[in-house]
Amino acid sequence: MAKKEQYYSEQHSSLINKAYQTLLNPLSRGLYLLELNGIQLAQETDCDADSEFLMEIMEINEKLAEPNNEGNLEEIETLIKVKQEELTKDVTAAFERDDLQEAKKLLAKMKYFANLEDKLKNKKIPS
Known part of the structure; x- marks a missing residue:
């Protein structure tokens, strides 16, 4: 019985950690809120971001x-x-207004910047 309890305990701990990490990051939190409302972020290829x-x-x-x-x-x-930071502030305001389409557009932009952040981190790692 103790093994079973330990297994369930580990599973719940893992889920709690995953939930915490999701909610901690503004991008993943926003994507989760969209998902709760049945909205999926478009793939980057069909993103409706403006040309500027x-x-x-x-x-x-x-x-x-x-x-x-x-x-x-x-x-x-x-x-x-x-x-x-600007996009996080704007997406928070969009969610507060319940403007999910605006939140979706802003989160798509945040995703672009998150990708740039990853590229930057890889550049900064010494070879």
Whole structure:
């Protein structure tokens, strides 16, 4: 009986940790809230982001791809952080207004910036 209880305890602990991590991150929390409302985020290929936004993402990607750009990495990191904070504030306001379509658009943008953040982290890891 003790083995069974330990197994269930471990399973519940794992679920609680996963839930906590989901709710801790603004992007995963927002995606979860959309999911609760039956809304799925579009794939990046059919994202309806405006062309100005996509140009901004492309420019940041190009800066990240430049060789020997260690000096620019801090600037890019700050830009990404500021953009993510702005988007988090905007998506929170959209959810508070119950504007799920606006929240969906903002979360799609947050996902782009999260991808840039991952690329930046990989650039900063010493080879």
